[in-house]
Amino acid sequence: MINDDAQTRPLFNKIALIGVGLIGGSFALSLKKARAVEHVVGLDRHSTSLKAALQLGIIDSFTDDMASAIADADLIVIATPVAQTTKILSSIYPYLQSNTIVTDVGSTKADVVLAARTSLQEKVSQFIPAHPIAGREKNGPEAAIDDLYVGKKVVITLLAENADQSIELVAQAWRLCGAIIHHLSPKEHDQVFASVSHLPHLLAYALVDDIAAKPHADRLFQYAASGFRDFTRIAGSSPEMWRDISLANRTAILEELDSYSAKLQQLRASLEASDSVALEAIYSRAQTARVNWITAIEAAESQNKDGGD
């Protein structure tokens, strides 16, 4: 499955890409740029997306026939909202050959692993769960770009059943996209992203919906500026995708939301009491942590860029 003669033959003869939007489309474009794939066949609920993906060079053909799409594929990539994973894995199962690897790009992992165990049964060792930590405000094949993953993390949440060479194939594909491989357990993964990704999305959606529901919303939006723009950027994300993520990672998100709400009530109490010392202490701790974080991130990014040149 892995070509030794990498100079002349691509890593993959055929990839079946299920979901040809931003994340899946950018994966395909990145691998094509790296000359790592011969043929990408697309499957998608939306025929308009398939036609757009074909025109944009994301895929080389499309079909609605799962059997033929995956028959001779080296790799199947599931890049749909996470709630569809079970159904898709079940439709893959009867046709899945032993030399084909299946992977996904879902933002939650415990539910995906459970779906894989249920749907793929004795073939579950062929499934490598992965999550690229990258995104854009825009969605769909038109938003796909060939450098979305450069310098970005991809978290692989291995199963005990996975063979080393299957893991390495998926890791190699992501490295060819410019990404850096990390490993977490599915539970660790879901807790981490509930905190630093899923909760912020909920908070941003809640703020925009709260403002939009006010009678004087037009005036409020008129004076919203760059701080508001950045704070609410993630509220421009796909509602369906985030509905699915919220439900799939419900327990961890509820826990983070309750921790956050307690912090917010503490801040409220300080404000109500006009406790300037307590207020400034919260703001100062946050500012320091934020500055330290951005400094570390920028140092790491510049190191990755240097390494990639």
Place this chain on the structure above:
Amino acid sequence: MINDDAQTRPLFNKIALIGVGLIGGSFALSLKKARAVEHVVGLDRHSTSLKAALQLGIIDSFTDDMASAIADADLIVIATPVAQTTKILSSIYPYLQSNTIVTDVGSTKADVVLAARTSLQEKVSQFIPAHPIAGREKNGPEAAIDDLYVGKKVVITLLAENADQSIELVAQAWRLCGAIIHHLSPKEHDQVFASVSHLPHLLAYALVDDIAAKPHADRLFQYAASGFRDFTRIAGSSPEMWRDISLANRTAILEELDSYSAKLQQLRASLEASDSVALEAIYSRAQTARVNWITAIEAAESQNKDGGD
């Protein structure tokens, strides 16, 4: 005070700039770029800031003597954290001549107007309260830039006592910086900005402080990505400045915080009940409102740019 011969003589002979950081420094640099001021004298609590501002060409001289600084000034600009406004206005009062206009850049206005009435007494008509809606993540004179206000809004919250020519002088200064003048009452102003600026700052500070306090904070920050970066950008803002804003606009912020907390609890209930329809409804309304807002903002910005060329 306003020169008719604008081609050869600048709008201002002398401006006294109290607070030479990002906001005041950018105002001075913008007016200098427009050749609208002959001499800027700086006053600041921090002598290092004054020296930096002098070196950066923000100010032409500095002093710690209020009397001499404002004696022959056309305009006095207060660009400090808002809690200092009362003290500064009181120190201005004894030396304030009838042909000098005073303005400020504070993010809250009801408290500033109250401070002006108390401190400036019969001279309050000379005070034009203003708030430029612009900022950066960085603070201090080093962060000041000469195009910070291009295409940005400046809200003037007039007093009944203000003379038309005083208002026009301040408006003209801001227009020379590239800004667009808006008018609101102090109360309207404070309610609007509690909603679209002050509350988001509190929410971002609370999230970063909540995460930083967790035992596994390092791992969490390690996986925080671009969504988190944008959401928390405003948590990099000055703790002192935001402590002052929080306290100055306490009542309006508490009201917005309670409205937001109710929305968040509604979202929490939907998530706990795994109510996918309710969740998607919140996310969809927010996404639609956010997309409509950004479309309108971008259209307005491109119009302003076209108009300025």
